[in-house]
Amino acid sequence: MAPFLRGPLGLALLALLLPAQAQTAPPPDAELAGLALADAAPTETAPTRRAWQASIEPALRQVRLRGETGPWRSAQGLGLDLALDLPLGGEGPTAWRLLAADRLDLTGPERLPGERRAVNTLKELYASQRPSAEWVLDLGRINNRLGVASGYNPTDYFKRQALRNTTAIDPASLRENRLGVAMARVQKVWDGGSLTGVFAPKLADAPSSGAWSPDWGASNGRPRWLLTWTQAWAEDLAPQWLLHGDGQPGHSPQLGLNLTRLLNQACVAHLELSTGRSRTLLAQALGDLQAPVAQHTQLATGLSCTTSRKLTLTAEWQHNGLAPGRADWSALQTGDPLRYGAYRQAAQAQQEPATRDSLFLMLRWQDALAPKLDLNAFARISRVDHSRLLWLEARYHQDSTDWAAQWQQHRGQGLSEFGALPQARVIRLLVRHYF
Numbered sequence: 001m002a003p004f005l006r007g008p009l010g011l012a013l014l015a016l017l018l019p020a021q022a023q024t025a026p027p028p029d030a031e032l033a034g035l036a037l038a039d040a041a042p043t044e045t046a047p048t049r050r051a052w053q054a055s056i057e058p059a060l061r062q063v064r065l066r067g068e069t070g071p072w073r074s075a076q077g078l079g080l081d082l083a084l085d086l087p088l089g090g091e092g093p094t095a096w097r098l099l100a101a102d103r104l105d106l107t108g109p110e111r112l113p114g115e116r117r118a119v120n121t122l123k124e125l126y127a128s129q130r131p132s133a134e135w136v137l138d139l140g141r142i143n144n145r146l147g148v149a150s151g152y153n154p155t156d157y158f159k160r161q162a163l164r165n166t167t168a169i170d171p172a173s174l175r176e177n178r179l180g181v182a183m184a185r186v187q188k189v190w191d192g193g194s195l196t197g198v199f200a201p202k203l204a205d206a207p208s209s210g211a212w213s214p215d216w217g218a219s220n221g222r223p224r225w226l227l228t229w230t231q232a233w234a235e236d237l238a239p240q241w242l243l244h245g246d247g248q249p250g251h252s253p254q255l256g257l258n259l260t261r262l263l264n265q266a267c268v269a270h271l272e273l274s275t276g277r278s279r280t281l282l283a284q285a286l287g288d289l290q291a292p293v294a295q296h297t298q299l300a301t302g303l304s305c306t307t308s309r310k311l312t313l314t315a316e317w318q319h320n321g322l323a324p325g326r327a328d329w330s331a332l333q334t335g336d337p338l339r340y341g342a343y344r345q346a347a348q349a350q351q352e353p354a355t356r357d358s359l360f361l362m363l364r365w366q367d368a369l370a371p372k373l374d375l376n377a378f379a380r381i382s383r384v385d386h387s388r389l390l391w392l393e394a395r396y397h398q399d400s401t402d403w404a405a406q407w408q409q410h411r412g413q414g415l416s417e418f419g420a421l422p423q424a425r426v427i428r429l430l431v432r433h434y435f
Helices: 008-017 030-038 171-176 281-286 326-334 337-350
Strands: 052-065 073-087 097-107 118-132 135-142 181-190 193-200 224-231 240-245 254-262 267-278 294-306 311-320 357-365 373-382 388-398 401-411 423-434
Touching (some): 281 337, 326 337
Antiparallel strands (some): 052 073, 097 118, 118 135, 135 181, 181 193, 193 224, 224 240, 240 254, 254 267, 267 294, 294 311, 311 357, 373 388, 388 401, 401 423
């Protein structure tokens, strides 16, 4: 048996492949249900699909910085979102279409140390055509989201360097409000499966800090490619296999797998993994091309259960084989501060857990205490240094407007994964209006 299939991973994979319990009704299409689990998130009011969609989101933050004892700091922000879906020179199912999505974040008049006045994120800008029922062609900047896990997505290969600005830390927002990658994407679809090929060229050498920059250096700093194959094995089992080349010298192609299984009418199990030969995240952060290349596995596996009262509970174990374990993490914390700082910046930029093993717990409750009122919460707990991040949200949907209150806290010792973050506690109040 392959080394990365031993232990808890092997047991999780075996549980997913075993026949599901008898069901009184057939499950939904397995591929769509499985891939939709990755984007499952607190619901937000959205308008009927049309050629354009827009929203405005004013927000107020109260922040307690770590180590401060005086009054909480205040900061204001305004988010503007625009999405377009326009025909290009014709109508009909085979016509080309232009799709675009952009977000502009403004802060002030009060802002936190280090925050920029304006940051624009060009999320998507691409042309798409479906020349036949079996083929789809896309060309341009695309936010190509991948993965079935809830809190950590090892196969979401294009997430790296994709965040220009972080206004909210919930997983759905991080996947939505990020840079897409300039790519050519071709998909072949057939009954029960699909095959997708992606090539993303190198367009620039380094990320840009310019407020209005398209930031090709962040999204396309090196050439990359991806193959994705999905095939239904049974009515409720459609694994997705991925093979990704990250363009880094000495790294082998990374093999990925996304798998979900409906266990009964209430619970869905999921497994997401990526494995291949590469350098550790610390070696990548330091630019050490002489560091050894070894087999590393990243995975997230767990269970989501939904009750008849629209309450969904998720528990997920996360393993980042590129990150340091307990002994190496302790040595990094007590060693050279420059090495520690470079590593933390790299982990944040690549959206990877800074420590090797962690636990993710999430609650989503629609129409919780009253109609149109949703309660959402999640916790990230490092199993290496026991630090944790807690996040709570109450969101009320009113016609085309959402009202939300969010609270988050970072707990842990000084240089721990979450205890080192400068913001100890944050309260955020926001209104989002859709046009």
